[in-house]
Structures are given as structure tokens and as C-alpha cells.
Amino acid sequence: MQSEKQSNSLTRQILQSVSDASLVPFLAILTAVVVGGVIIKLVGGDPILAYRGLIQGSFGSTKALSETAVWATPYIFAGLAVALAFKGGLFNIGAEGQLAVGAVASSLVGYALPEWLGYDLPIVIHLPLAIIFGVLMGGIWASIVGALKAYTGGHEVINTIMMNYIALNTTSFLLNGVMKDRSPTNVIARTPLIADSARIPPIFDGLRVHWGFVLALLVAFLIWWLLNKTTLGFQIRTVGLNPDAAKYAGINVKRIIILTMALSGMLAGMAGTIEVTGLNYRHELGFSIGYGYDAIAIALLGKSHPLGVVLAAFLFAAMRNGATRMQFLTQMPVDLISMIQAFILLFVAADAIVRYIYRIKAKGERVVLTRGWGG
């Protein structure tokens, strides 16, 4: 009797916390969709038709669903990257650069390793190598910023952005030079195709959705486990909430900062790696642009919770995927999606606005990242 009552109240508590956590994001999305509709109307389009196209294009058929999952895969990884950094009190705007570095690294392993060795590798060795190398490079790229933050106080926001430009320049250099696809018809900056043994197989025949998608869901669970069930996760969260308290509790704050950044970079590198090994089979210049900001939006929308990130990644993937259909039906440019996403982010970040519009009382902690500039 007593325990039944307890479990009842526990269920209610969980339900309550889920609805509390998802209410504001949901209303933010709703508000952004309304604002987007007004904009469509203002530029002379039909909002209903546009949104219908968006939904048809993203969920209307098996193929559309598969494509949404394909889009969602890198979003989940990149969103987790930013979310994990948020948990550790760090703002990683550098997912874009880490993703590019990871993609370049794993395409290098993918196409060049068999050439160097002189014989073909089996998939069980080649594919994991390509993925691990890409992930590691993403992690190393980000941990530079982590180390600068830990030892010199150089602020990670500016440093990750600088690393984005350094990554973009370096990949341009490589993809126009030593790593350029030398096939006679090629004029763009891209790598050669990776070997078959470095490719992630599709889940179903005839659809593009590949096992990388399942891996993404698995990694999301793993991150949840890491953050909530391990000592390291506890340390990361403690440093994120209060570095001073963490220091007095005996946590090596510098080490945790570097480690958080490295893990975050590894996740972002994974996004690039999976796109190369699972979808494009090569890295092409410019492919990574925009992912960094999308990842931030996804992490904020998902409230930095792995499950929230997965859901937010799906929403963004559906919008990107459905945009083509929307453009076909209403001649609204695909860029409209970026704007609706910006509004979603605006209303999620400024949840005070949403609370004000819908008269909801404030609850829970507020994200605090601005602790002044280092230097």
C-alpha cells in the first residue's frame, strides 16, 4: 500500500519533470512556427501549404523517413557535443571545425590506408580505424582549446571560433592540394572516394539510412550514462555548476575542463566521421559549414539532456529534409528553415519571453556560461 503510493508519486514526479522540461521548448517551437508563418505570408507565400510540404517531405513516406534519419545522424552527434560541453560549463562553438577535422582524418584513412599498405583491409579493421582516427582528431582539435582554457584562461568561445577558421583554412589547403581527388573530371575541392571496406553499410536495401544512425542513438544513451551514472560525469557536472566548489571538493578542475572539451570534440568529430563513412564516402569542402550553429541550437532546444538532444536533432533534421518539398510546393527558399530555426532558438534561449507570452512561472536553474572573459 505504502510502496504503491510511493511509486505512484514517483511516476507523477517523473511525468511532472518531463512535462516541465518539455513545456517551454514545445511552446518555443510553436511560437517560432507561428512567426515563420507570418513571415511566409508577408513575403507572399501560403503558410499552410508550406508547412504541409515540410511535413510531407520529412515524414510522408518510407524514403522521407529514412532521409530524415540520415539528416538526424550528424545532428545527434554534434548536438551531444555541444550539450556535453554545456554540462561542463563550457560553450563549444567549434563543433563545425572539429567536425571538419574528423571528416578529413577519417577520409584520409578511408582512401589512403589501403594504398599505403598495398593491400585491401577487411571491413572489421578498416572501418573502425577510420572512425577512431576521425574521432580522435576531433578530440585533439578541441582539447587544444580546453588546455588553453585550463592553463591560460583564454576564453573558449573565441578560441573555438578561431579554431573553426583554422580548420576551414587547413582543410581548404589539404583538399585543394595533397588530398585532392585527382580523377580527371573533378574540379572541386574534395577527397577521393574511400574504399568499400571503410564504409558503414545501410540498414535496409534501397534506403540511405545506415547503421551510423543506430550508433548515434547508442552514443546518446552512453552519454546519458556517462553524465548521470559515473564519477567522471559527476565531476563534469560539478565543474560546470560551480568550478570553485569542485576545486574545494578535490576535483582536478583543469583536467576535467580539458577532458570535457576533448570528449565534446570527439563527439563532433564523430559527426564528421559518420557523414564520411556512412553517407558521402568522401569529404567535400564547405560541407561542414553551418553545423556548428545548428548543433548549438539543438543542444539548447534539447536542454542539454541526451534524450532532448535526440528529439531536437530529429526536429531539425525533419525541417532540413522537408525543406526541399516545401520549396517545390511553394517556391519558398530553403533558407526560410534557417530563419525558423533561429526563431526557435531565440524563444528557447530566451525562455523568459515564452514564459511571459504564455504566463508560465519560472522554475529550475538558469544556464550560466558568462563568467567574464579570461586573459
Added chain:
Amino acid sequence: MDWKRFGFIALIIIVLFGTVVMIGQVKQPPVLIITSMLATTIAVATPLTLGALSGVFCERAGVVNIGIEGMMLTSAFFGWLGAIYMFHVFGMGIGISITLGVFFAILTGALMALLHAVLSITFKVDQIIGGTVINILAVGLTGFLNRQLFFGAGSVFGGSVPNSPGVLPTIHIPLREIFTPLCGTSTACLVNLTAINRVFDQKPIAIGAILLVFFSHYILFNTRWGLRTRAVGEHPKAADTVGINVAQMRYLNVLIGGMFAGLAGAYFTIESVPSFEPLLTNGRGFISLAAMIFGNWTPIGAWAASLVFGASQALLINMQIFRDVIPPQWSFLQESYIVGLTPYILTMFILTGIIGKTTPPAADGVPYEK
């Protein structure tokens, strides 16, 4: 700003200029190279200087603004768009269209800053997230409108991007005319004089930016307004106690900062080149934040730091000019992607604080709760 810092800035600029002179001297006399490089440095440092000033005003009042990049991008777009509309749709003259374009850019900057102020001061959103929202919104908004207004159904321009009415003219400062008598009959003297004159012949926003540096310095450190601004950024509680309206001071300073960022945006599409392309600001909003930090939140220091970044960009431009005379052992200088890394690496290096620690305003980034 201490002398160590200015020394570092001077050192970097000398190294960058020295590299170009050493490589280019087989093609052009050093005086010509140095003056042309100086002219380029001052011109390309303009948006960085203005961006850094924008940061100085916001952060001296206690509001962190990483949305400068987005403010610049939006203003660059709307300034350019305004000039095009005035010229093509309303049939105004070239001069008026361009001037109004600059005005629109400043207005856009102010409006974006208003959004930042509402988010960070009224709603007390984390200021770094607020700035990121501005940056993302800027990319979405300019990308969407850039396509929709020109290629969308019912566009007044019918599916093509019309020519912009043009760019602001260079203002000639008549040094050559004044000092020519001193040269007498010497041709070399006249050549040098012309070259030196070229450094001072800048476009209006570039000249305006330098004047604004000193004006801002005066405002911040010698007026009641400046004292109050610094008070709300250092100790808002104390400022509030003596009757200063903290929220109002912060709002106004963020708006001023937005106008600076707007003028920086106008530099890109109205002063530098008469066209817009998505993402054209290319991280310069963030680099100007680094300049502000290195300049220790002072206008003159921030300007000096902006010049370093300007010089590193001038290096890139000159390496393309002297591409064919670069000696083989220095061939990496031919790679624009590698030389192009200079400003980014410099930024990260400066932020390490090796050249001396900087101190932000004490209440920078902290929302004020009464």
C-alpha cells in the same frame, strides 16, 4: 594599456611589414611597399576597430556582446539593400542612395543591439547565449532575404541582383599639394610624397573610425556619461545607490555599441565592395572582440590591436601581389590558406595572456538584480 602591450603590437607590425618589404623589394622600392601596406592596414582594420569599439561600450556598461559578428552581417546586408532600394526602386541619386545605405546599416545595428539588450538586460538571458542567438538569427535572416527579395516570386528585381549604386569615394587629403614646394625640383622627393599621401587618402568610414576611437576615449574617461557607464559595468549596486539608472545606462550603451557594429557592417558592402555575399563578415566580429580584450577594454588600445590584425590581412593581400617573387625557401608564403591563418593564430596567442593579463569590467556579463 601598458607599454609591454604596445611594444608587442609594434613588434608584430614590424615583423609583418618587414616580411613584405624583404620579399617585395626586388619589384618595388621599400617606401612604396610600406606606404601601400600602411594604407591597406588602416583600411582593412576599419571594421575591426569599429567592432572593438562596439564591444568596449557594451562591456564597459557590463554587457558581454558576442553578437557583434551577427550585427555586422545584418547591417552589411541591410545597408547594401537600402542603397539598392533607394537607387533602383525610388530612383534617388547615387550619392544620396549610398549615404542612406550607411544610415540604414547603422539603424540595423541599433535594432539588433536592441534585441540583445532586451534579451540580456530585461529578460536576463545568459549574455553569451543571447549573442549566439543574434549570430544565428543574422545568418538565417540575411540568407533568406538575400534569396527571397531578389529571386522570390513577385520580386521587384525580377530574379536578378541589381548593381549596387557604388561605394563611398576616397577622401583626398591634400598633403602632396601643400608640401610640393618643399621638394623643389627633386623627383624622388615628389614620388615619396605622393606615396605618403596615399596613406592618408582613406574612405569616409575608415577616417570616421579613427576619429571615433579618440572621441570614444574622451567620452568614456572624461565625461559624466563615461563615468556612469563605467560605474554600472564595475559596480552596478553602488551606481544604483547613488541614483544612476543601471538598466537605462546599459540599454543606451548597448544601442551605441550596436550603431558602431552597424557602421562596421556598412564598411563591408558600402565602403569596401559594392556587393553582398552570405557570411561575408568571416569571423571579423569575433576577432574584434579579441582586439577589445587585448586593448584592455580601452578604445585606443583596441584600435592598436585592430591594426595588428589589419596588418596581418595586409600581409595576405601583399603576398598575392608579390606571389611571383617569393623565394623558393619561403614558398609557404604563396599559400594563401596558410598565410590566412595569421590573424586567427594571433588571436589565440593574445588571449593566452602571455603578453600581460587584462582585467575586464568587474560586472561584465552579470545581469543586475536589484
